[in-house]
Amino acid sequence: MSDPAAVEFQHVFKVFGNRKVLDDVSFKVNAGEALCIMGRSGTGKSVTLKLMIGLLKPDSGRVCIDSEDIAHSSEEDLSRVRRHMGFLFQSAALLDSFTLGDNLALPLRRLDKSKSPSEIKRAVDETLERVGLDLDIAKMPAELSGGMRKRAGLARALVLHPKLLLVDEPSSGLDRITASEIDDLLLKVKKEYRATLVIVTHDVRGARRVGDRIAVLDQGRVIGFGTATELDKSDHEVVRRLVSES
Amino acid sequence: MWNFFAFIGEVSFFGLKALVDAFRPPFEWEVFIYEIEEIGWRSLPLILAAGFALGVVLSMHTRGTLVQFGAEALIPTLQSASFFNELGPLVTALLVAGRVGAGIGAGLANMRATEQIDAIESLSVDSFKMLVVTRIVACILILPMLTVFMDFASLAGGFLAEHLASHISLQLYLDRAFKTVEWANFIPPTLKTSVFGFIIGTVSGFFGYTTDEGSEGVQRAATNSVVLSSLLIILVDVILVKAIFFLFPRNAL
Numbered sequence: 001m002s003d004p005a006a007v008e009f010q011h012v013f014k015v016f017g018n019r020k021v022l023d024d025v026s027f028k029v030n031a032g033e034a035l036c037i038m039g040r041s042g043t044g045k046s047v048t049l050k051l052m053i054g055l056l057k058p059d060s061g062r063v064c065i066d067s068e069d070i071a072h073s074s075e076e077d078l079s080r081v082r083r084h085m086g087f088l089f090q091s092a093a094l095l096d097s098f099t100l101g102d103n104l105a106l107p108l109r110r111l112d113k114s115k116s117p118s119e120i121k122r123a124v125d126e127t128l129e130r131v132g133l134d135l136d137i138a139k140m141p142a143e144l145s146g147g148m149r150k151r152a153g154l155a156r157a158l159v160l161h162p163k164l165l166l167v168d169e170p171s172s173g174l175d176r177i178t179a180s181e182i183d184d185l186l187l188k189v190k191k192e193y194r195a196t197l198v199i200v201t202h203d204v205r206g207a208r209r210v211g212d213r214i215a216v217l218d219q220g221r222v223i224g225f226g227t228a229t230e231l232d233k234s235d236h237e238v239v240r241r242l243v244s245e246s
Numbered sequence: 247m248w249n250f251f252a253f254i255g256e257v258s259f260f261g262l263k264a265l266v267d268a269f270r271p272p273f274e275w276e277v278f279i280y281e282i283e284e285i286g287w288r289s290l291p292l293i294l295a296a297g298f299a300l301g302v303v304l305s306m307h308t309r310g311t312l313v314q315f316g317a318e319a320l321i322p323t324l325q326s327a328s329f330f331n332e333l334g335p336l337v338t339a340l341l342v343a344g345r346v347g348a349g350i351g352a353g354l355a356n357m358r359a360t361e362q363i364d365a366i367e368s369l370s371v372d373s374f375k376m377l378v379v380t381r382i383v384a385c386i387l388i389l390p391m392l393t394v395f396m397d398f399a400s401l402a403g404g405f406l407a408e409h410l411a412s413h414i415s416l417q418l419y420l421d422r423a424f425k426t427v428e429w430a431n432f433i434p435p436t437l438k439t440s441v442f443g444f445i446i447g448t449v450s451g452f453f454g455y456t457t458d459e460g461s462e463g464v465q466r467a468a469t470n471s472v473v474l475s476s477l478l479i480i481l482v483d484v485i486l487v488k489a490i491f492f493l494f495p496r497n498a499l
Contacts, residue, residue, distance in 0.1 A: 050364070053368050054368075055364055055367055055368060075370070078370065079370035082368065082369065082370050085368075087365070087368045089361045089364065089365055090361065091360045091361055093360060093361040093362050093364065093365035094362070094365075095357075095362055095365070095366070096353075096356075096357070096362065097280065106369060106371075107369050110369045110370065110371050111369055111370060156365075
């Protein structure tokens, strides 16, 4: 019997107003795998991520995390599942009124009630050191550069040692060198945490480097799914153009 | 017209939900204390300065009229009656609506636009309780306290103006100011500002928390929060004054 998928979408539909954002989307992400989701703007990539962490509910279909359907689970069950998930938002989404240290401590205080204040402090220090921000623990988010904010957002997503890391546009708004540094961090996380990664990105170079497989969304449907090499040979022109490095 | 009633219903439901949630654990003490400081402590300089200046101005205006009737001894009484009964509560609420209402509206809208609210929800934290309920409760509790500061700052301003004009002593000024003041003149008008606090917190919280217009929504939320809060404060004040007169008939004399 094969291992259960870390993430599985089964015939998921999602409509906003009269716009069909996801139209019968089904795919699986294996445990320990890095899946990059690509597609043109407005094709439902970020919605897919938000469905995975339960911020949105599908209109129909199942969204399973470790075989548990979170689309129909209670808040308590969702909270338990989220204990093993991290989310790096496109804008990093650090809380403006909290210091960097408090931003990282928040998930520990809310989702891991077993930790003492000193353990929380140690976990925050270690995670910040991992992303190279250990000297900036007392800074407010407004004092950080774009790249630093992204790394801080990644640190907050990692502080609970997630089994599933969801990443929304890790390279948006960053120069190529900083974007590459973020990709390095993601690769390090995948290796050291043995985490499953789902990354929404427009950055072909990063997707080919970090992703084991790539899913291409277009008009709410999955039109390509496979390794970068497989997708290079796709019959679908949109897929070839999106994953092509040139 | 239907949209207007639907909107009023939405805002009312939003405020009532916040009141119910305020008594439902877990309580967000850390955020609540931060909001008390943000809304109360940081508004204090504005309230004190405005109260003092208004006290000076009111004293100067009334002196010109009352001197003509040889009734300048009534200036401190008039000053305390005006501020304790009406000006203190109303001006405090309008100043807080401007400073805090805009801040709450813009702050929450910005948190929505920059996905901070999603980030909180992704940690299974009830963002409504953490961000909205704490602000509304802080407004409800802080407004009466700020009103007391406004009242006494205005008396200080009034005394200064009178002292410079007539060399009245502090003792005599206070005796005259408090001669006719009873608890019924002071407590109900001061406590009615809790209702104003509820209005400011609810209206600005509603505009900020429910926006989905990105950065454009931030500006709109700030403006709408101030305009609607101020308007509602003035309209509700009429009802509250009438209610106070009904419950404490001596206040109406």
